[in-house]
Amino acid sequence: MTAPVFVDSNVFIYAIDEANRKKHEAAKLWRAELWKSRLGRVSFQVLQEFYANVDRKWPAAREQVQAEIRNLMTWRPVVTNAALIEDAWTIEARHRISFWDALIVAAAKAASCGYLLTEDLQADQDFGGVQIVNPFRYGPNEFLRPG
Numbered sequence: 400m401t402a403p404v405f406v407d408s409n410v411f412i413y414a415i416d417e418a419n420r421k422k423h424e425a426a427k428l429w430r431a432e433l434w435k436s437r438l439g440r441v442s443f444q445v446l447q448e449f450y451a452n453v454d455r456k457w458p459a460a461r462e463q464v465q466a467e468i469r470n471l472m473t474w475r476p477v478v479t480n481a482a483l484i485e486d487a488w489t490i491e492a493r494h495r496i497s498f499w500d501a502l503i504v505a506a507a508k509a510a511s512c513g514y515l516l517t518e519d520l521q522a523d524q525d526f527g528g529v530q531i532v533n534p535f536r537y538g539p540n541e542f543l544r545p546g
Contacts, residue, residue, distance in 0.1 A: 401543055402513025404433055405440045407503060408448035410516055410534050411467070415453060415460060425535050429516060432539035442477035442506035444499075477506040490526065504529060514542055 406429070413419065413426035433439030446468050453464040477483070483505050491501035500520055507515045507529045514532045522533035532542060 401436075401438065403438045403440045403510060404514045404516055404532070404542065405442075405503070405507035405510055405512040405529070406430075406433065406445065407515065407517035407519060408445045408452065409518055411445075411449045411471075412452055415457070415464070422535050425538070429534050429539050432543055436543050438543060439471075439474050440477070440507070440510040440512050441471055441474050442479065442503065442510075444477075444479055444502055444506065446471060446476055475510075477509050479506075483509060494526065496520065 410426045410429055413422040414430050417423050430439075450464055450468060453460055479502065483502065486505035486508065487498060487502040490496070490504050491498050494501070494504075496504075503517070504515060504520075504526045508527065512529055515526070515529050516532050516534045518533050518535060520531045522531055522536055524531045
């Protein structure tokens with residue numbers, strides 16, 4: 400069985416945003432496969448970013464995104480606490496990435512994820528056991544294997 404996959408907010412946003420058809424379809428496929436495999440993981444930070452961005456860009460989709468976030472609560476979102484912030488500061492300094500990206504990497508580690516699905520960090524980079532996967536370069540079939 401493959402490792403859990405932490406999902407950044409941009410994947411959920413592209414699953415709603417139909418402007419870029421290729422990214423929209425890829426995001427929907429990842430989302431569907433992660434639901435099916437039960438390997439998806441998120442943090443409250445990701446859910447907040449998802450909601451805030453959708454609410455700002457597409458206010459009419461507010462109820463839809465609220466319903467999706469309620470469903471994503473079953474993924475047991477990682478809570479931002481003192482330990483996670485300390486880990487994020489260490490990652491930020493070591494890898495010279497933004498604090499917000501470091502907080503997502505720290506949350507992925509806290510959730511024991513092997514992969515972090517995002518387009519915001521360098522694809523294939525490894526953060527101490529968490530590999531960055533660009534969801535628009537790779538499909539879920541390359542990472543999600545039945546166990």
